[in-house]
Every structure is written in C-alpha cells, then in structure tokens.
Amino acid sequence: MPSSWRAARMAKRKAEDGSDSAPTPDPTSTSDDGYGTKISAAKRLRLERERIISSGRKTARTSNHPTDGTNDQPEAEENVEESVATLLDQAEVMRNKIAEMSEAEQAKTEQETAELRLLKEANTVSSNALSNARDEASGTKYTTSLKTTWTAPKHILEMGEDQHQAVREKWSILVEGEDIPPPLKRFQDMKLPQPILDSLKSKNITRPTPIQMQGLPVALSGRDMVGIAFTGSGKTVTFSLPLIMAALEEERKMPLIASEGPVGVILAPSRELARQTYDVVVATSKILSDSPSGKYPAIRTQLLIGGEDKREQLKMHQERGIHCVVATPGRLKDFLGRKQLNFRICRFICLDEADRMLDLGFDEEVGEIMNHFHYQRQTLLFSATFPKKFADFAKSTLVKPVVVNVGRAGAANLDVIQEVEYVKQEAKIVYLLECLQKTAPPVCIFCERKGDVDDIHEYLLLKGVEAVSIHGGKDQEERNNAIKMFKDNLKDVLVSTDVAAKGLDFPDIQHVINFDMPSEIENYVHRIGRTGRCGKTGVATTFINKSCEESTLLDLKHLLREAHQRVPPVLEIMDDPQEELGQLNGVKGCAFCGGLGHRITDCPKLDKDARRVAGGKKDALNSGDGYGGDW
Known part of the structure; x- marks a missing residue:
C-alpha cells in the first residue's frame, strides 16, 4: 500500500511540472547520495547548502555576463546566496570583502565606526537644557515659531529665493532651516526706528555685517536661531536689537508696572561679558528714549551678576519693572x-557664547532657568565656536530653528596675523618684554593659570609697564576697575585668564600674546579674536614648547593652514595622522570639539569632560578658567 501511494504521488508530480526530479530528501533520515552510498542527514544538509550557494554564485555571474545577450533568469534567483545563506556564510563573505580592502581603507572604516560610536556616547549636554519642564509634563510641543509683527519689505520678498541665495553666496552666508527670511543688505530695510538708523550713520556704520544681514531678519521675525560667526563680526547687535524691539512693542501695548518683567533675557558665561552686553543694550535704549520726537518710551535694563549687591540689582524691578535682563546664570x-x-x-x-553656556555644569543651570518660562519663547544661540555636538542638540531642541553660519564654526578671524614661536618655559617671561615691542599698545596677554597672571602683572609693573590684571580669584570691584582703565586707555597692557577671552570687545587692541598655548583650540580662537575686530588688522603671538599637548599643536597647525598663515617648522615636521585619514563621515577634524588636527577618538576635551563628570559639578564650575567666580 505505501509503495503504490508513493508511486501515485510521483506520477502526479511528473504530470504537474513535467520533470523527472526526485522528491526533496528528508533531512531527518539517511538516504542515497546518488552513488549508492548512505550518508547522514547532517552531511546531506551541508552538501545541499554548498550546492545552493554555488548555484547562487553561478546565477549571479550568468546574470551579470549573459552568454547569449539575454537575461532569462528569474529575478528571485539573483539573490539566492543572500536569501538562503546562513549568518556564518554572510560573515565569511564580509571577511573576504575586508581582506580585499587595502590597509588604508580598512583603517578608515574602523575609524568611522569608532567615531560614530563615540559621538553617540559623548553627548554631555543635558537633554532638558533648552526645554521647559511644564511643557514636557503636559506633552506640549510647539510646531510653529513665535509670531511677531515684523516682516521683510515687500519689494525684497518679491525678489525671489534665487536672488536671496545669490546675496548669501556673495557674503559667504550659509543657512539651514525652513522658510528662511531673506537677507537684508541695508539697515533701512530692517524697519529699525529712525533714531537708531541716525546713530549708526553718525558712527559711519553704513551697512550690516554678514551675520547681521541674515541674523537680524531671522531674529526680528521671531524664529529660533543658531548664529555662528567669527569674533568681532557684530553678533552682539544681532541679538540685542531684537530684544529691544520686543521690549518696545510690549511697552507700547501695556506699560510695565512695579515687579513686572522682564520681556527678554540675555545670558553670558562671564561677568565681564554680561556687563559689556548690558552697556550695549542700555546705550541703544537710550538712543530711543532721548530722541527729539519723544515718541519712544524708556526701556529699562538690569544687570544681574555675582559679586554685587543683590538689593541694588532688584531695586528697579521692584519700583518700576524691567524690560530686559542681562545676567550670568547663577x-x-x-x-x-x-x-x-x-x-x-x-x-x-x-x-551668548552658547557652546560654553551648554557645556558641562552650565547646562543644568540653563535648564532650571528655562523651567520658569510660562509660555512659548524665542531662543537664540550665538557663538564663534559651535562644535557639532551642540549644533545637533540645538537643531533637535529648538522650534523650526534657522542656522546662520558665516564661515566655518571655530575658524580663526582672517584679519588677525598669527605668529607662533617656540620659547622655552624658563625664557617666556623675559621674551615677553621683547614681544611687547612688536606693536603699539593696547596689548592683551593671556595665561592658563591665575598664579601666572599675578606673576606677569608684577613683573611688568617692576619693568615700568602700565598693566592691569583680572582673573576669577579677584573681587568684582577690582575686575571692573581693571577693565574700565584698560578700555579708557589709562593702562597699556591687560593680563588675564580666559575670563577675558570670550566675547569682550576691545576695539583698539593691536596685539594679543598667548603666554600659554591653551589646552583647547576653541579658547585659542576666542583669545586671538580680541584683536582684528570690526575690520581692523591685529597681531597674535603664541608661545609654544614641548610642554604643550601634541593634539593641541596639531589643531593649531591646521588652523594656521586654514587661515593661510605661516606654519613654523616645529609644527610642520610633526607627524599628522589627519593627512592619512582625511575627512570621515563628512566631518573635517573632531566632531566633538571642532579641532582640525585630531579626530574624536583622540579628543582631549572628551577626556576632560569625563573627568568633570567624575569630579562633579562643583569642580566643573571652578575649573580655574575664571568662570567659577561668576556665580
């Protein structure tokens, strides 16, 4: 009976497909292999897999190189190997492909994989640094930008996006985002109050800088924004004018009363930078309130920084209300x-200097401040250096943000002549006097340590040089007096830590001397940016020696090349792994800190941030760079 049933099924199968093929063998049994030999099921499975893989390779070769000029194979047969091969077989194919690659290609592939993993793990920015806890709890998510009454002139809008893009390309303005407002080449087109236009004209400021051309229209239209531009390019005006205009609109709608306000806030990482921004906002507001027409109300601004009397800082708010606040986070x-x-x-x-504000230790403070907002707000982030980790975080957090980039983030100001000299550690303070002869005063000298600031200051005074000094260890009154005397040209030299490196505007500085090469290339860019401002040319001299970290020197080497500056032989002869690996993942240099001379796998700042996490927030805020005293 079983034999006749089996014969009937064989006959039926032959009738259906017209083939004489034998039925598929049962893998759980032993059977004949075609040579009269009984083989095990495991061996038959192995032979069958090898036959299918071989058949798949043959099919692929036939489909790629047909002998008769046609391709009659079914499409499914072209991928036989991928569909039936086991994971072990696929791994073997992958190993064979890697073996065929050159050593350089293998190294590049391994580097890309390691960098992507590190960048994913290295996000040290708190996830709620720019979000509001109330919105998070209620599930509120804003999908549209804050509405304002400002619009670009009709004749500008009618020009079309092609002409707008041509203007951006002419001034090297890179933008990212949706529905980007057009760039405006004249202050008159920005619909600023006439007293401000008259004031700009009296100062011989005839046209906006590139960051102002695109940044002001974006900010005035209520859009969230990331503004990146080199030092001395006019970023302060780009974010202070929109704040004043918002305050002016609010005051006209309903005047502020006691204990009301503010309408807007500007945060800065250091007391000196906050005071400088406060002076700009107050001066601009005064231009409006003092105008002969008398139609502009007074805009009240308060400075909130550490080291000063809290009662005095709150007095104006309690008595009349304030429109604008410029503050340090603490x-x-x-x-x-x-x-x-x-x-x-x-x-x-x-x-302001948002990359520093969002850095470890500051992001939590900023996050707590954000939790006090009751409604949607417009958020602007500005800096000369904006590493990729912060840019990606900002773009994912802000509401339909517009990224305005004038030049590469972290690039040096091209108006600065950079000179790098090898000086032994014991000879630096003596050679300093010779360097001071390069240009006329004023001159700014930067050091890494507070103790070096005090030693150099004392040495210069003994040599008859009119000098002042500041660092985070000095009281606020002494710091204020030093900055004021230096700005008023009563002193020729300012000696400082990085507390004076970021954002401070000294328009007439001729020369910047880096007594120590900073450990992070971002700080170097900010330091030399104290000169060569507002279109003027300046000189920056940097002392290096064998005590400097190799990765920082490689960053410096690439930065000099990018700015078309002379590279000293001591840097030129250094072994440079970047020249072998080139650009990976579309990122030039380090994706974490922006340095051009190393990759994220060798980033010194990555290790520094890890140590800060281990050491806790207190160590991060009092790291010796002067920022710790600003709370």
Whole structure:
C-alpha cells in the first residue's frame, strides 16, 4: 500500500511540472547520495547548502555576463546566496570583502565606526537644557515659531529665493532651516526706528555685517536661531536689537508696572561679558528714549551678576519693572528660585557664547532657568565656536530653528596675523618684554593659570609697564576697575585668564600674546579674536614648547593652514595622522570639539569632560578658567 501511494504521488508530480526530479530528501533520515552510498542527514544538509550557494554564485555571474545577450533568469534567483545563506556564510563573505580592502581603507572604516560610536556616547549636554519642564509634563510641543509683527519689505520678498541665495553666496552666508527670511543688505530695510538708523550713520556704520544681514531678519521675525560667526563680526547687535524691539512693542501695548518683567533675557558665561552686553543694550535704549520726537518710551535694563549687591540689582524691578535682563546664570537662577523675579511675560532668551553656556555644569543651570518660562519663547544661540555636538542638540531642541553660519564654526578671524614661536618655559617671561615691542599698545596677554597672571602683572609693573590684571580669584570691584582703565586707555597692557577671552570687545587692541598655548583650540580662537575686530588688522603671538599637548599643536597647525598663515617648522615636521585619514563621515577634524588636527577618538576635551563628570559639578564650575567666580 505505501509503495503504490508513493508511486501515485510521483506520477502526479511528473504530470504537474513535467520533470523527472526526485522528491526533496528528508533531512531527518539517511538516504542515497546518488552513488549508492548512505550518508547522514547532517552531511546531506551541508552538501545541499554548498550546492545552493554555488548555484547562487553561478546565477549571479550568468546574470551579470549573459552568454547569449539575454537575461532569462528569474529575478528571485539573483539573490539566492543572500536569501538562503546562513549568518556564518554572510560573515565569511564580509571577511573576504575586508581582506580585499587595502590597509588604508580598512583603517578608515574602523575609524568611522569608532567615531560614530563615540559621538553617540559623548553627548554631555543635558537633554532638558533648552526645554521647559511644564511643557514636557503636559506633552506640549510647539510646531510653529513665535509670531511677531515684523516682516521683510515687500519689494525684497518679491525678489525671489534665487536672488536671496545669490546675496548669501556673495557674503559667504550659509543657512539651514525652513522658510528662511531673506537677507537684508541695508539697515533701512530692517524697519529699525529712525533714531537708531541716525546713530549708526553718525558712527559711519553704513551697512550690516554678514551675520547681521541674515541674523537680524531671522531674529526680528521671531524664529529660533543658531548664529555662528567669527569674533568681532557684530553678533552682539544681532541679538540685542531684537530684544529691544520686543521690549518696545510690549511697552507700547501695556506699560510695565512695579515687579513686572522682564520681556527678554540675555545670558553670558562671564561677568565681564554680561556687563559689556548690558552697556550695549542700555546705550541703544537710550538712543530711543532721548530722541527729539519723544515718541519712544524708556526701556529699562538690569544687570544681574555675582559679586554685587543683590538689593541694588532688584531695586528697579521692584519700583518700576524691567524690560530686559542681562545676567550670568547663577545670579539669575538665584533670583528666580527665591521668586524675586518671574518670567510671566518673558518671551525672548539669548545665550551668548552658547557652546560654553551648554557645556558641562552650565547646562543644568540653563535648564532650571528655562523651567520658569510660562509660555512659548524665542531662543537664540550665538557663538564663534559651535562644535557639532551642540549644533545637533540645538537643531533637535529648538522650534523650526534657522542656522546662520558665516564661515566655518571655530575658524580663526582672517584679519588677525598669527605668529607662533617656540620659547622655552624658563625664557617666556623675559621674551615677553621683547614681544611687547612688536606693536603699539593696547596689548592683551593671556595665561592658563591665575598664579601666572599675578606673576606677569608684577613683573611688568617692576619693568615700568602700565598693566592691569583680572582673573576669577579677584573681587568684582577690582575686575571692573581693571577693565574700565584698560578700555579708557589709562593702562597699556591687560593680563588675564580666559575670563577675558570670550566675547569682550576691545576695539583698539593691536596685539594679543598667548603666554600659554591653551589646552583647547576653541579658547585659542576666542583669545586671538580680541584683536582684528570690526575690520581692523591685529597681531597674535603664541608661545609654544614641548610642554604643550601634541593634539593641541596639531589643531593649531591646521588652523594656521586654514587661515593661510605661516606654519613654523616645529609644527610642520610633526607627524599628522589627519593627512592619512582625511575627512570621515563628512566631518573635517573632531566632531566633538571642532579641532582640525585630531579626530574624536583622540579628543582631549572628551577626556576632560569625563573627568568633570567624575569630579562633579562643583569642580566643573571652578575649573580655574575664571568662570567659577561668576556665580
């Protein structure tokens, strides 16, 4: 009976497919292999797999090189190997492909994999640094930007996107985002109040800088923004004018009363930078209130920084209300936490030197400040250096942000002549006097350590040089007096740590001397940016020796090349792995800190941030660079 049933099935199968092929063998049994020999099921499976793989390779070769000029094979047969091969077989194919690659290609592939993993793990920015806890809890997600009454002139809008892009290309302005407002080449087209236009004209400022051409229209239209431009390019005006215009609009709608406000906030990482920004906002507001027409109300601004009397800082708010606040994060957080200040009508916040503000230790403070907003706000982030980790974080957090980039983030100002000299450690302070002869005063000298600042200051005074010094260890009154005397040209030399490196505007500085090469290339870019401002040319001299970290020197080497500056032989002869690996993942240099001379796998800042995490927030805020005293 079984034999006749089996014969019937064989006959039926032959009738259906017209083939004489034998039925598929049962893998659980032993059977004949065609040569009269009984083989095991495991061996038959292995032979069958090898036959299928071989058949798949033959099919692929036939489909790629047909002998008769046609391709009659079914499409499914072209991928036989991929569909039936086991994971072990696929791994073997992958190993064979890697073996065929050159050593350089293998190294590049391994480097790309390691960098992507490190960049994913190295996100040290708190996820809620720019978000609001109330919105997070309620599930509120803003999909449209904050609405304002400002619009670009009709004749500009009618020009079309092609002409707008031509203007951006002419001025090397790179933009990212949706529905980007057009760039405006004249202040008149920005619809600024006439007194401000007259003031700019009296100062012989006839046209906006590239960051102002695109940044002001974006900020005035209420869009969230990331602004990246080299030092001395006019970023302060780009974010202070929109704040003043927002305050002016709010005051006209309903004048502020006691204990009301602010309308907008500007945060800065250091007291000196906050004071400088405060002076700009106050001066601009005064131009409006003092105009002969008398139609512009007074805009009140308050400076909130550490080291000064809290009662005096709150006096104006309690008596009349304030429109604008310029602050360091610690003092502002303190007032908000004590409910001595509130953000009920606040709709504007700007982070100056945002990469530093979002760095470890500061992001938590910024996040706590953001939690006090009651409604949607416009967020602006500005800096000359903006590493990829912060740019990606900002673009994922802000509402339909517009990224305005003038030049590469972290690039040096091309108006600065950079000179690098090898000087032994014991000879630096003596050679300093010779370097001071290069240009006329004023001159700024930067050091890494507070102790070196005091030693150099004392040495210069003994040599008859009119010098002042500042660092985070000095009290605020002494720091204020030193900055004021230097700006008023009463002193020729300012000796400082990095507390004076970021954002401070000294328009007439002729020469910057880096007594120590900073450990991070970002700080070098900010330091030399104190000269060569507003279109003027300056000189930066940097002392290097064998005590400098190799990765930092390689960053310096590439930065000099990028700026078309002379590279000293001591840097030129250094072994440079970047020249072998080139650009990976579309990123030139380090994706973490932006340095051009190393990759993220060798980033010194990555290790530094890891040590800060281990050491805790207190160590991060009091790291010796002067920022710790700003809270």
